[in-house]
Amino acid sequence: MSQQLINAITEMQEEEAVALAQQMLDEGASPSAVLEACKQAMDVIGQRFEKGECFIPELILAGEMLSQVAKIVKPHIQQETVEQKLGKVVVGTVAGDIHDIAKDIVVFMLDINGFEVTDLGVDVPVAKFVEAVKATGAKIVGLSGFLTLAYDPMKETTAAVKALDPEVKVMVGGGQIDEQIREYTGADAYGKDAMAAVAIAKGWA
């Protein structure tokens, strides 16, 4: 049945996916088997996204399906299994910019791909990034910004986190961000979408 669940998620059959997850649990499947099927489904969706075969509606709906499945799985979890994480990432939309949609998708995709993500939200002051890197020991920082007003805050944030820890790698992305701005900000990488962010982070982990 886990293949059916994978198919339901990748084919965007929301009600079927949730019903199948419930059915698996009712029939004695372990919570981790259900979650593993979800993860495999997300891998498929991620690959399709990279190939330009699926898009934002599919990512958002998949995220919604996963959170519904997680909700029904949760009561069945006896003890928290400690999952091996790939690494820690601090993510936020830089100071002055309040856009969250793309940043949220990046956070979701990093999370689903095995990173421990600290999401600082939007309009995040430089100092808050620095504190978060200090507190978590994260070696990867993702800076999001939709508008051109994000250029300078990105530059300042990159400089500040690297001043704290030169080993920290910074990736930038967003509507008007490109390779030119990566160079301007002093960041280590520019990613054009959420899957690019995952690939970059995996390369650094």
Next chain:
Amino acid sequence: MANTFPDNWNKLTPEQKLDWRLAAWAAIEGKPLNTPQAVANFTAATRRYIDVLKLREPDRVPRTLILGDYVAHYAGSNPGEFFYDYPKAIEATIKFCKDFDLDYGAGGNFMPGKLFDRLGYRLYRWPGGALAPTQGFQFVEGEYMTADEYDALIADPESFAMRVYTPRVMGALGGLGMVPSFFGTVELPFVPFMLAGFSAPPTHEAFKALLEANQIVLEWFGANAQLGAVTLGEMGLPGTMGGFSKAPFDYLGDSLRGTRGIMMDMYRRPAKVLAAVERLVPMAIQMGVGAANGSGTPFAMLPLHKGADGFMSNADFKKFYWPTLKATIEGIAQEGVVPMMFVEGGYNQRLDIIAESGLPKAATMWIFDQTDMAQAKAKFGSWACIGGNVPASLFKAGTPEQISDYVKKLVDTCAPGGGFFLSPGAVLDQAKAENVHAYLKTAKELGVYR
């Protein structure tokens, strides 16, 4: 200047209407052009713009800018002053217009901040309001219409906008939710009861707020006229932005359901989404045409958002986004107003779909952002005027040489045969002055046809 149409207006073809509007826009008579230089600039710049719209070769490539907060930053002001201190905003804008060698008027984000305060506008945050004076105004993502309200929107979009949506996004207009139906006007005995429906104190408050808000807008128009007396009157820089509208899918997705909501609705309730966007087409057309009528500048800008590459598949674009955008474009063009699509993001996957859809020739303009301009020229060049694509990042982080090279390449690719104007690909909030100068200078030198 608002248009006064000829008596035979309704008998004119779309092309005749367009030509009438363009002639009125470009006319010297009745314009406060006070210097010979202003007349010369105005005449050349309007002619150049009409030439490229009509897919003819102009004397040289028209050079435009899409300006946000950069005007304020350049002139040593800030976005907050552009919202709240009209004299400073005017002074800064005039400085900008004088310092750069422009073809057209440069607006920046000169806005009536007091208006948004008075209305209690919640859909945006702006400098000097909830944001620091140094920040730019920004949209607040949210679900401003719930999923179960589709039927109400579809049944009566205007009533929904006034009675349900506006009270949510403008705190001072909450009382509009209680405004009674105006069908009470049809019978004498009904009228008193209709008027009794205006008794609620919040409704009184809402009307008071509307009157005061209108006063604020009129003052702001006055300030704009002061600015125009210099930029138009002395410098002869024509305005090119007559009005705005949006793709129906973006009206619904950006401002009503929100990004998350609309994207899930595409799967959860696709029929409702389709019915809603179709229902919004007449409103979207009226928005563009009405504003152009009022301003006398026959260009309506449509910033396009959620149809960009990566946002949805081509199949979904063809199903959810394009049909009603196409109907909106055609409806605006039908009235002789030029729909000017500001194609944000990339549209590389959409060019064929649009090019093959049979839009009217020489009646639309397209500002591209991250779209391949050689492809755009190949696919749009025979029927539509295009421009854009100079990256905002280059204005900020590039060198004058880099931007000059970029402009040269763009002119080489897109200018042959006409139908091309120079424009950035995105709104400029940040830039280096030397890059803006290089951008303008290069196109002026290399964009000459004869």
